[in-house]
Amino acid sequence: MIRELAEAGVFGVTVPAENGGLGMGLAAGGVIAEEVGRVIAPEPVVMTIGLSLGLLRRLCPNHAKLEQLVGGECVLAVAWQERGPNGGPAEASCRYENGKLTGGKAWVVGAVGAQGFLVVAEGRAGPVLVLVAAGADGLAVKERRQADGSAMGELSFSGTPAEELASGGAVRDALAEAISDATALAAAELVGLSERAFEITLEYIKTREQFDKPIGSFQVIQHRAVDLKVMCEVAQSGVREALGLMDRETDPKARARLASRAKARAVTAARKITRDAIQLHGAVGYTDEYDIGLYLNRALVLSAWLGDDSYHRRLWLEAREEEGAAQ
């Protein structure tokens, strides 16, 4: 599957042509992500385009791994967050010294099935990006099952050998940019998911009959369906516009603000649409047999990943105030 996607040029969409990609930008990446969302594909497309390639193309565009990622020959999961004692996010403390990693990383998407990990750790002089092979000495991967059946990885390192790829402020900057890209692409994935969930629901209310009529002939159902449609269209336009603007914007803060705008909108829409979709399906929507539940489950995971809507509205407003103050 990964190979087929690679042959279609999916992974290289934002990678410059001189590094073997298509050099097309985020808006084009968003079109792909929407399609991935429509079929709720469990493939690590957004993670690879946004995070793995987002880091490599900015920090070490000539590394052999970049070409392999574009070619679908391997998948690298990206690990930068850490879990604190209260279970929430904590300051980074995982260290890289003398070619070895010690500490842990959490919330690693795609950890299961990845051939290696791109880890952002603390080095002697600021952050470092290192590459760890799957199955390396002293590496333990714990899985946390997600609502959509995927697994989120928790990594722990004890003197695990790693290859240093880049270090210093550039790593911090590239990570922030890659997170912006992935956030925006996850928003596009949610848009595609929401659209498809709505289409399935629309089809259902046209055919399901009660009181000898399709339930879609009842005004209360019609008005709810219209509201979901409007929500869908606003989300698609808003997210596409944000991704297009990100392609024309060079200031990382402005790009982060646009990514927040996209994710805030997409999560709000997907939450409303997938939950109302269950309600409009009635009891069968609550069963494992109907596909509609898969959309709800995938939306839960994509919403929590890289920040939900209230988180991104907070970032968006802070960034807007900062820009306002600077002017």
Added chain:
Amino acid sequence: MTDWNAMSDAEFRKEVRGFFEAEYPEDLRHLPHRPKFAEIEHWHRKLHAKGWVAPAWPSEYGGMGLNAAKLLIFYEEQQRWGVNRGRDMGVQMVGPLIIKFGTQKQKDYWLPRILSCEDIWCQGYSEPGAGSDLANLRTRAEMDGDDFVINGQKIWTTMAHDATHIFMLVRTDPDAPKKQQGISFLLAPMDQPGIEVRTITTLSGETEFCEVFFDNARAPRENLVGELNKGWTMAKALLSFERIFIGSPSLAQNALGQLESFARGRGAFEDPVFRDRFAQAALDVEDHAALYARFADQLKRGETLGADVSMLKIWVTECFQRITELMIEAAGPDGGTIGPLQVGNVGVDVLSSFYKARPTTIYGGSNEIQRNILSKAALGLPG
């Protein structure tokens, strides 16, 4: 005569903006109420001298002849600078109706008088029993010699007390098999003994709406526009451009700007709950503007808009209401106070914004009616 459509969008925008900024009276910017003609007469004269009273009319009738793209720019600039639309019922509704369906004689007589505002028009559509169900209208017009004799009542007639003429939908065939049939378009002078106008005081204390009573009022036969009993089809044909215009982001954008400066002045941004709701509203406006741009681009490419354009109206009017509700919230204990609330050296009239937002979900086809239309025309739902 200038061919505005030949200009680039940017050039044209600059031209329009330049004129408004240089010529529009400062004290009339963002008027919170609908003015009577006398209040804006001076501005109307300037606009008339410039030949800009009727941007959408073909130039042969004294309009600017703008295509859809240029027209949208014109209105965007008008709203941006807070330029009052003036008493534009004649320009927006009567003119296009006569241009499309009127006789040469009607065009020669009425169009110049609309442009000069010698005649000031009001719209007689709604009746007490014909609101959302407009086709249910019952005001009768019967032939009597060379005149129509009109009996009945119109309501929600905006600014009828400051109008010289009314254009109206009247029932001319009460026996037609469907109620949409048997309706005609008629023009009538207001200054006659058979017409009585009473103003309606709204929740905000304004008197821009009126009731108009017809008791054997008269209009000459030649004031019939188009064919007898074909008024319903004509009225629908007039609505096509209005459907995107009524969903434009400007009302919500202006209110958001007002909310932000007011709430900052009042310190509401210290409150995390307010912050989140503000961000929600601001993003609702931004993402709506993206959807609006998509429809506007469709128009600019010369495509006709489908029924789905009504999505814009539903979203933006409800968003506008939430923004004005946030203003009241930010006002705290002043939330029930009439008149401008002082913040720094500007006054923000919180209640007037709130009231102004209420009818937007009712007029132009209530949002419930819009949802009915969308469910059938855009979603293909049955029944």
